Amino acid sequence: MIDGNGLHPTDEKLKAVQDAPRPKDVTALKSFLGLLMFYSRFLPNHSTILAPLNRLLKKDVKWAWTKTEEQAFFNAKKLLLESQTLVHYNDALSFYLSCDASSYGAGAVLSHYIDNQYRPIAFALCTLTQAQKNYSQLDKEAFSIIFGLKKFHQYLSGREFTILTDHRPLLSLFAPDRLIPLHVAARLQRWSLILQSYNYQIEYRNTTAHADADSMSRLPLPVTWEPSSHNVNWLLLMHTVSTRK
Secondary structure, eight states, rough: OTTEEEEEOOHHHHHHHOOOOOOOSHHHHHHHHHHHHHHHGGOOTTHHHHHHHHHSSSSSOOOOOOHHHHHHHHHHOOOOOOOOOOOOOTTTTTTTTEEEEEEEEEEEEEEEEEETTEEEEEEEEEEOHHHHTSSHHHHHHHHHHHHHHTTTHHHHHTEEEOOOOOOOHHHHHHHTSSSSOOOOOHHHHHHHHTTTEEEEEEEEGGGGGOOHHHHHHOOEEEEEOOOOOOHHHHHHHHHHHHHHH
16 A cells, blocks of 8 residues: 555554454463564564463463453464564565464464565464364365465466475375375365465464464364365366366
8 A cells, every 4th residue: 555654564464463353262372472473573662562362372371361451462463463573575585374274263374484484464364164173184274275265366377386295194195296186175176276276385483483373273264164165166167167278
């Protein structure tokens, strides 16, 4: 967005962070703090702002979300939103799509890799529907990739990019140079066909280094998402056309 004061990221790119719900337990809090630490290089005075939240991680401290923690949470999000962390889309740079799923949410972060740091272009997250919550963890992780592709299709279509996941089984299932095994569930078969319409590589990144996508999946917005039949059919058509060429 461009105005009289300069360039600013659009609200849509930051909505996932702006509207992220407050953590309800230590696990969710760790994920949120992990996101801040992932980008800590760009967040001045973060240790002071996060002190009340870090206190809740101590073993001898009982969980209690008071006005102090609420204000610290607000200030932490404000720090990230107002930082120089988010970068502008640059078609000349490599793209990385970090995807992850928890038991109740899915998240994705589109990034460039600049000066040995992942710099986010945009964030996306959603809450899983009741049916999606019943997926196996493999299916949930695969779903997070399809969700990320849908959300960032305008950036990724027709370009080379790398998918980052902390779920090793997806490396063989979704390897771009392999056909998915016939015995795999029909849902994964369909998603594999969708992936084949993109020019991607898929890489493993251990969970400790995967904090950007992990935090998105554990602090989901109260909005669900499902691949619509229209989108799936369109992608399959594109794949068919490209294969015939």
